[in-house]
Amino acid sequence: MESNVNNIKKAYIIFVADSKQYRNSKINIDNILDELSMLCDTAGYEVAERYSFIQQKITAGTYIGTGKLESLKESALTDNVEYFVFDNELSGSQVNAIEEGSNITALTRTEIILEIFAMRAKTMTAKMQVELAFLEFEYPRLKGKRTNLSQIKGGIGLRGGAGEKQLEYDRRRVRERIHKLKTQLSKVEKSASTGRKSRGNAFRVAIVGYTNAGKSTLFNLLCKESVYVEDKLFATLDTHTRKLYLGDDTPVEAIISDTVGFIDRLPHTLVASFKSTLSEVVEADLLLHLVDASDENINDKLVQVESIIKEIDASHIKRIVVFNKVDNIDDVQKNKISTSYDDSIFISAKNNINIETLRKKILDNILELRKEI
Numbered sequence: 001m002e003s004n005v006n007n008i009k010k011a012y013i014i015f016v017a018d019s020k021q022y023r024n025s026k027i028n029i030d031n032i033l034d035e036l037s038m039l040c041d042t043a044g045y046e047v048a049e050r051y052s053f054i055q056q057k058i059t060a061g062t063y064i065g066t067g068k069l070e071s072l073k074e075s076a077l078t079d080n081v082e083y084f085v086f087d088n089e090l091s092g093s094q095v096n097a098i099e100e101g102s103n104i105t106a107l108t109r110t111e112i113i114l115e116i117f118a119m120r121a122k123t124m125t126a127k128m129q130v131e132l133a134f135l136e137f138e139y140p141r142l143k144g145k146r147t148n149l150s151q152i153k154g155g156i157g158l159r160g161g162a163g164e165k166q167l168e169y170d171r172r173r174v175r176e177r178i179h180k181l182k183t184q185l186s187k188v189e190k191s192a193s194t195g196r197k198s199r200g201n202a203f204r205v206a207i208v209g210y211t212n213a214g215k216s217t218l219f220n221l222l223c224k225e226s227v228y229v230e231d232k233l234f235a236t237l238d239t240h241t242r243k244l245y246l247g248d249d250t251p252v253e254a255i256i257s258d259t260v261g262f263i264d265r266l267p268h269t270l271v272a273s274f275k276s277t278l279s280e281v282v283e284a285d286l287l288l289h290l291v292d293a294s295d296e297n298i299n300d301k302l303v304q305v306e307s308i309i310k311e312i313d314a315s316h317i318k319r320i321v322v323f324n325k326v327d328n329i330d331d332v333q334k335n336k337i338s339t340s341y342d343d344s345i346f347i348s349a350k351n352n353i354n355i356e357t358l359r360k361k362i363l364d365n366i367l368e369l370r371k372e373i
Helices: 019-024 029-043 066-079 092-102 109-120 124-144 163-197 215-223 268-273 275-282 298-311 331-340 355-372
Strands: 009-018 045-055 083-086 105-108 203-209 240-243 254-258 286-292 319-324
Touching: 009 019, 009 029, 009 066, 019 045, 029 045, 029 109, 045 066, 066 092, 083 109, 092 105, 092 124, 105 109, 109 124, 109 268, 124 163, 124 268, 163 275, 203 215, 203 275, 203 298, 203 355, 215 240, 215 254, 215 286, 215 355, 268 275, 286 298, 286 355, 319 355
Parallel strands: 009 045, 009 083, 083 105, 203 254, 203 286, 286 319
Antiparallel strands: 240 254
């Protein structure tokens, strides 16, 4: 296939569900494809078309069946598309079957997220965490997948390969690299743990929330600092910890951490490899759960963040639900949210709306928790 003009990575995005799953689950296909489109855009892919298939049964080989694959192949040739991005997870053998049947590179949602994390990783620790997540994702899929990892440091989603000897060589190299990365990150975690202990009796607050909810902007306001802010998914991967400014002559000392953004079905390999980063959440005394008030799927996003908080064993920590971007909603929307979340607070981190009220609410919670202790 001819290469795309100006190296644009054109893709079809695809969601597949069996009919039983579709009937029994409240699946909003548009929301699923919207988020996958946003992920692809962040990773540098141009979405040429969106497809969803509800099937009686998922096909073991090509996942979507040879007929649908042939139809997609013909459309892809016309649209000059070189990638199929599946919202679903695929096995190594399914990737092979799709690529051999279409001559189109098959990727999954997880691989797109890993690509974004690889793009965003700036520090050595973040780069090691992303590489570990990628290798642990790829390792179980190597057996059925024609993958050559000889250029593993070059990026995510590599293709190629050369038979069983190459496979065994790749598997051994991956095991060795995973062990080395885990050893190095274990040292990082011990160092970070020592740093957290050195903070003494300072009260610890962590900001959590769905990616792109405005966490870094709020962090900058609350600690009078300036960390990197960009209106993109996963703009920052590294945790920033600073002194929390709650007002002059505040009777308590507090620190605040800005953490990596969450997303629906955040790959388990990323959650595991970012253990040292997420420790700031696990060891916090209070969580600020930041939510984009203008998001049409507020309830879903809240549930997804809460599920990750539970996954990292932080569900016991008290939290304040903070609805950001209040200047982007009307009174009707605000009242509707308030009815469901009566103890929440509405702010605009970008335009400094209601920030002092939030500071007071944080301080009140700190004093109350201190009293309980």
